[in-house]
Amino acid sequence: MSNINIDSIKERTFDAIVIGSGISGGWAAKELTEKGLKTLVLERGRDVKHVVDYPTTNMYPYEFEHRGEVPLATQEAAPIVNRCYAFREDAMHFFVKDNEHPYIQEKPFDWIRGYQVGGKSLLWARQTQRWSDYDFEGPARDGFAVDWPIRYKDIAPWYSYVEKFAGISGNKDGLKELPDGDFLPGYPLNAVEDYFKGVLKTKYPNRHVISARCAHLSKPNPIHIEQGRVQCQNRILCQRGCPFGGYFSSNSSTLPWAEKTGNLTLRPFSVAHSIIYDEQKGKAVGVKIIDTNTKEEIDYFARIIFVNAAALNTNLILLNSKSNRFPNGLGNDADVLGKYVAFHNYSARISAEYDGLKEFKTDGRNPAGGGYIPRFRNVAKQETNFLRGYAAGFSAYRGSDRDVSKVGENLKTQLLNPTLGPWRVGSHMMGETLPKEKNFVALDSSKKDAWDIPLLKISIDYDDNDVKMKADYIEQLTEMFTEAGFKNIQANTAGQAPGLDIHEMGGVRMGNDPKTSMLNKWNQLHHCSNVFVTDGACMTSTSTQNPSLTYMAFSARSVDYAVNEMKKNNL
Amino acid sequence: MKRRSAIKNLLIIAGGIAILPSCSQESGGASIQLNNLDINQTQEDLLAEITETIIPKTDSPGAKDLKLHLFVLKMVDDCHNKDDQKIFTDGLNAIDQLSKKRFSKSFNEASLAQRTQLLQFLGSDKETKNDVEGFYAITKRRTIQGFLNSKYVMKDLKQYELIPGRYNGYASANETIRIS
Numbered sequence: 001m002s003n004i005n006i007d008s009i010k011e012r013t014f015d016a017i018v019i020g021s022g023i024s025g026g027w028a029a030k031e032l033t034e035k036g037l038k039t040l041v042l043e044r045g046r047d048v049k050h051v052v053d054y055p056t057t058n059m060y061p062y063e064f065e066h067r068g069e070v071p072l073a074t075q076e077a078a079p080i081v082n083r084c085y086a087f088r089e090d091a092m093h094f095f096v097k098d099n100e101h102p103y104i105q106e107k108p109f110d111w112i113r114g115y116q117v118g119g120k121s122l123l124w125a126r127q128t129q130r131w132s133d134y135d136f137e138g139p140a141r142d143g144f145a146v147d148w149p150i151r152y153k154d155i156a157p158w159y160s161y162v163e164k165f166a167g168i169s170g171n172k173d174g175l176k177e178l179p180d181g182d183f184l185p186g187y188p189l190n191a192v193e194d195y196f197k198g199v200l201k202t203k204y205p206n207r208h209v210i211s212a213r214c215a216h217l218s219k220p221n222p223i224h225i226e227q228g229r230v231q232c233q234n235r236i237l238c239q240r241g242c243p244f245g246g247y248f249s250s251n252s253s254t255l256p257w258a259e260k261t262g263n264l265t266l267r268p269f270s271v272a273h274s275i276i277y278d279e280q281k282g283k284a285v286g287v288k289i290i291d292t293n294t295k296e297e298i299d300y301f302a303r304i305i306f307v308n309a310a311a312l313n314t315n316l317i318l319l320n321s322k323s324n325r326f327p328n329g330l331g332n333d334a335d336v337l338g339k340y341v342a343f344h345n346y347s348a349r350i351s352a353e354y355d356g357l358k359e360f361k362t363d364g365r366n367p368a369g370g371g372y373i374p375r376f377r378n379v380a381k382q383e384t385n386f387l388r389g390y391a392a393g394f395s396a397y398r399g400s401d402r403d404v405s406k407v408g409e410n411l412k413t414q415l416l417n418p419t420l421g422p423w424r425v426g427s428h429m430m431g432e433t434l435p436k437e438k439n440f441v442a443l444d445s446s447k448k449d450a451w452d453i454p455l456l457k458i459s460i461d462y463d464d465n466d467v468k469m470k471a472d473y474i475e476q477l478t479e480m481f482t483e484a485g486f487k488n489i490q491a492n493t494a495g496q497a498p499g500l501d502i503h504e505m506g507g508v509r510m511g512n513d514p515k516t517s518m519l520n521k522w523n524q525l526h527h528c529s530n531v532f533v534t535d536g537a538c539m540t541s542t543s544t545q546n547p548s549l550t551y552m553a554f555s556a557r558s559v560d561y562a563v564n565e566m567k568k569n570n571l
Numbered sequence: 572m573k574r575r576s577a578i579k580n581l582l583i584i585a586g587g588i589a590i591l592p593s594c595s596q597e598s599g600g601a602s603i604q605l606n607n608l609d610i611n612q613t614q615e616d617l618l619a620e621i622t623e624t625i626i627p628k629t630d631s632p633g634a635k636d637l638k639l640h641l642f643v644l645k646m647v648d649d650c651h652n653k654d655d656q657k658i659f660t661d662g663l664n665a666i667d668q669l670s671k672k673r674f675s676k677s678f679n680e681a682s683l684a685q686r687t688q689l690l691q692f693l694g695s696d697k698e699t700k701n702d703v704e705g706f707y708a709i710t711k712r713r714t715i716q717g718f719l720n721s722k723y724v725m726k727d728l729k730q731y732e733l734i735p736g737r738y739n740g741y742a743s744a745n746e747t748i749r750i751s
Binding site for chain 2 (some may be wrong): 058060061062065066067069070071072073187188189190191193194232234235237358359360361363364365366367398400404405406407408409411412414415420473
């Protein structure tokens with residue numbers, strides 16, 4: 001009997017465990033396995049194999065029963081996820097159904113989740129902008145949250161490292177507030193995007209329109225071909241999964257790479273219940289999972305553990321990892337776990353029309369999505385009545401117009417012979433929000449999910465700073481659009497609940513001081529040194545940039561540190 | 572293989588998508604499976620004539636060729652709420668009465684000019700719509716959608732590119748304009 005147990009424990013023991021297979025977990029897995037560590041990746045959802053499990057990827061619009069629309073019954077079963085722009089008939093199988101995965105909204109919060117191998121890396125908007133020191137120095141300068149324990153110079157080489165492998169397209173724009181990276185050729189701006197860029201250059205010295213940097217292979221390098229990926233074909237059907245591997249996802253890139261090392265064990269249908277803490281050893285020894293098919297509880301063991309379950313679920317797992325040593329959640333001596341959660345303020349957008357440049361239109365599709373306006377408010381110093389600022393998307397498009405007022409042959413002729421419409425321009429705000437103690441997640445004291453894990457209670461809201469910032473965005477963009485001669489300017493301030501930005505961050509924040517933060521500068525728990533958190537949960541502040549690239553860089557950097565520490569027998 | 576082709580023959584192609592035929596056809600029901608709408612063969616035929624009036628066969632396929640009426644039914648059945656579905660059914664039922672009132676003929680008996688005139692009248696911009704106008708607004712929108720998203724327009728007319736493989740932000744406005 002005892003031999004069987006020993007064998008069984010041996011089979012369940014690895015060098016490293018990664019919880020989650022999304023964008024950051026995929027990177028942790030790639031780095032750990034490449035460095036020779038036998039690595040178990042736990043994924044709560046089903047497996048999604050590159051290409052093989054992209055059922056809709058090559059379908060024409062007319063091949064969808066509802067031409068892309070989500071049937072009403074499906075919408076009603078998923079009222080939250082239904083608000084996400086990518087929840088359409090072609091990709092709805094990559095989103096969780098809300099009714100199967102309940103959570104408690106103390107305040108409205110749209111929690112958008114993709115429970116499968118690859119997680120939301122299959123579905124993301126693929127925008128990849130670096131942070132600068134204006135971002136890392138934000139909390140210290142403006143007196144909120146805690147100081148970041150790192151600066152740009154610490155992460156810059158790791159940005160380069162992940163950019164080269166993932167494949168990031170962009171131009172060298174020479175902007176201090178948005179550092180250049182190791183880019184593949186950038187996608188071009190179109191006629192009106194270029195025009196607006198020119199207007200800003202003349203009228204506003206510190207406001208820029210650049211080509212958005214994105215995780216697409218505009219011109220693959222040998223390292224990408226080696227991953228089995230080829231040039232992006234401008235389909236912009238990314239959310240279905242890409243048969244060309246034209247954009248970066250765990251499924252197309254890091255996970256197959258990790259698998260090739262022979263060191264990867266991937267276990268789908270494994271929801272992490274908690275991290276097992278050994279009081280004698282004074283460290284974590286493994287992860288307790290529930291097999292979602294059999295409901296069986298299984299313990300897996302490893303020397304180091306990376307928690308990459310996506311920001312809020314990482315909080316949930318740590319909160320649920322209770323022991324005598326850590327009665328309030330693993331590593332939570334400072335009582336900050338689950339607190340200081342923040343997000344991006346996407347609550348306003350603006351659109352208009354432009355009468356000029358009628359000699360041009362666009363042809364084909366732009367994977368970058370158009371232009372990006374880096375933050376221009378409060379960059380070098382405080383200058384407005386709100387803290388921090390916003391970045392903005394900016395894109396122009398010329399669609400076709402047709403008169404559909406008639407019926408019969410007249411209508412048919414109109415449908416088959418459209419005319420070019422005016423250029424339409426649009427922008428959306430991406431505002432930094434301030435992490436606060438009262439924006440938090442916690443375990444519900446009584447309600448549990450299908451696997452007997454406590455439900456997450458989410459209490460997150462906008463504040464006065466967000467309201468002022470939103471007003472400023474509308475005011476400034478309206479002014480800039482007016483300067484450019486855009487007409488019919490329409491501001492949409494209807495807003496949306498936090499969460500729909502899908503950039504929730506924090507709760508397990510980094511910091512220099514173990515009394516006020518959870519993680520040190522290596523993303524290592526201050527109080528449980530063999531546990532690392534490198535997904536959105538680690539974020540001390542949010543800045544304005546789309547965060548995934550930063551998670552990738554943190555993951556690679558943190559694994560490098562952890563493996564060196566293991567070699568030195570410090571872990 | 573034989574079984575597969577037999578099943579394939581059973582599928583009705585509506586604007587390019589396969590729709591399972593219903594079992595109730597012999598008893599006079601609609602020719603596709605509907606979960607929410609109660610539509611009989613007569614009503615379905617009337618809807619087909621209405622969509623054909625909206626997009627007629629010319630030197631290119633019309634609504635009936637592309638089975639756009641079945642697409643309209645499918646969409647109203649799966650993607651519209653109960654209120655819309657009631658307006659749709661009531662409006663469809665009322666259209667014959669309206670035709671009889673105006674032309675002393677049912678919609679199917681009316682001339683093409685009369686049908687066109689009737690639909691044009693229903694389509695005029697009004698703030699509030701009665702059932703027939705509500706029905707017509709839904710039907711026209713879905714018919715146009717089905718047409719523009721049909722295999723005929725997208726693939727045969729080469730209007731939709733699944734794999735463009737390029738992006739030009741300064742293309743000449745004089746080049747062909749894509750329909751979809």
